[in-house]
Amino acid sequence: MSEQARDAIVIGSGPAGYTAAIYLARAGYRPLVIAGAVTPGGQLVNTTEVENYPGFPEGVMGPDLMDRMREQAERFGAEVKYDDVTQVNLAGPIKTVTTDGGESYQAKTVVITTGSDYRKLEVPGEREFGGRGVSYCATCDGFFFKDKPIVVVGGGDSAMGDADFLSRFGSSVTLIHRRDGFRASKIMVDRAKANSKINFILNSVVTRINGGPQGVESLDLQDTVTGQTRSLEANGVFIAIGHTPQTTFLNGALDLDEEGYIVAEGDSTRTSLPGVFAAGDAVDKIYRQAISAAGMGCRAALDAQDYLTSQSSSDNPTD
Structure with missing residues (x-):
């Protein structure tokens, strides 16, 4: 196994990605978070006041909540890079992730939390009044x-x-x-x-x-x-005209359903490839809430930790 391979990479940010990073970092795995170049923090960075996230009785601004999650992950050792993933090779014991900036990173596990995007009407005024009606x-x-x-x-x-x-x-x-x-x-x-x-x-x-x-x-x-x-x-x-999961960058690397959402194994966050996990709105097309995404990010980190522990007994783990 390559000495340069990290233990974990989190692709995406938002509640799922940052929560996964917090758990992985606290466990000592020092994950790399590739948070995105344009909207790191996911959909909440475009949200004004969030009143239904537990622990904030007076509400919290969406961007502030994401900043606090990111800072918490960094406090425990997570590294955050603001770039977009354009190519992946997720097969085998070492996964390779390539970004739009031309950088390639290797890791033993990958957690995908790229979320989904709301389909837009694409009419005048929609963008201008986002968050204001x-x-x-x-x-x-x-x-x-x-x-x-x-x-x-x-x-x-x-x-x-x-x-x-x-x-x-x-x-x-x-x-x-x-x-x-x-x-x-x-x-x-x-x-x-x-x-x-x-x-x-x-x-x-x-x-x-x-x-x-x-x-x-x-x-x-x-x-x-x-x-x-x-x-x-x-x-x-x-x-309410639907969502588009942000999974096109996978280019067939993982099993997706007919709508493009990542398929997880049972109640776990395991995907169709060993060592690759997924959480948040790239998987969940039912609830789509910040708190459920955060909970799923926690589960993905725990699944990744379990995988890393099971592989640590061998210098050359196989699929």
């Missing part, structure tokens, strides 16, 4: 729109569930879908239709999100059948 997480931000008109964009189970959840807070909830039928399951559609606070606008797409210094004020809509346009008042816009 535009949200991709109903459970994170619904409370901020108490007694205000809310819009949910989407037609799947997530959109139906978000609309039902947000009806607890908003003065009204309008669900906008580009077709006249839904991808959502019948039980979710029936539940939404039975909710008197939820209205539906079908065969329509959002073409612009409008607002001012205080945030979102209205949406421009276009009918996909007639082409007619209209304006709709809204202060909260929740986009």
